[in-house]
Amino acid sequence: MTAGTLLDFLIITGLVWLAWQVVAGRELFRAIIMFIALGLAMAVAWARLGAPDLALAEAAIGAGLTGAMLLATYRRLLEHNPAKGGQRYARSSRLALPVAVMSSLLVMLLGLTLVNIMPVEGEVAGQQAIQLMQAVPMENPVTGVLLLWRGYDTLLEMSALVAAWLALRILQPQDAATLPPLSSSIPLLQALLAAAVPIAVLVGGYLLHAGGKAPGGAFQAGAVLAGAGVLLGLTGSLQRSTRASRLLRAGVVLGLIVFSVLGLGQLAFGQPAFAIPGLWTIYLVEGALTVSIALTLLLLFLGSAGVRRPAP
């Protein structure tokens, strides 16, 4: 057994064990921590499979943002009902076991089918895509495929984010009740913010720029920027607000609008919709997507339609 196989085995057993701990955990808090650990282990697994794009997205969104969201919800839960802290799980629904067994069987069948597929002779779609990519000035095939052949997917993902924000706007409590922010007078915390937020902005910009030739792109960049916003929100430097300013609303829909206008504009030139005419469009679209993704993820974390600066 080589060291690589051993590592794979460790990652796989770790993933299964962590997933089991998440659903069968004894306490709510423990389950949340296990979920975050599961996200990190998933990121390691993706990196090991040679998919750094997915690893970045999983670490930033799956472990980071979702974990922070779950922890914030847990704190909210304790405020409403302190007795829930450390409470054992009630037994889950009777459907849980059959659903879990059926899902595992399905995944196992899919896995077996994949293992049994013979390598296809001749040209396959992936090779054709890589060959066609030579014509486009894109060195990162992931961003290329996402924008060139999966334009509709990306567009629908953006629509889903905007729809989530709209739902948030409708469902948010009207009394503007905010989480009590951490005391902003903690000097070390301010020092961390002073270092972490500019670095996050730098990393986000780098990921956006690098998306054309290396792992990165709009979703990863947006998630990192939203992470900086979450830090600011948790320390009280950004406060929740029930009203979204005009600028904020424009930012939330910016990605959808820029992508749609550029994509449909191609029809006027006799091109198919969502054809990408050049590198500048890619940077334009990706930049607009980054702004919208970062803002929407931040607002979803805060659970409010808008943000404002704290009153001095």
Next chain:
Amino acid sequence: MIALDLAVVMLLVVGCGFYLAGTIGLLRFPDLHSRLHALTKADNVGLMLVCAAMALASRSVRVALLLLIVWALALLASTVSAYLIARHAHMARGYRT
């Protein structure tokens, strides 16, 4: 070259030793403050040694500088989070700062 590789292996082994010690401390020490002490100190040194090993193994100044930034960021984050956890425990016991 062989001396360099030997140094890389030594640094990795010692670094992993620090991680192991920190983790055992986290699991076995009796109270919050000694656990924090074990975790932050041992892990920071462990990360430094592992980063140094990686920098030597890469034989590239650029990668070495990037790893230095990685270590500095982890240092900053673990310092602040350990401080916040300790502060929270301190306040929860009724002390006021």
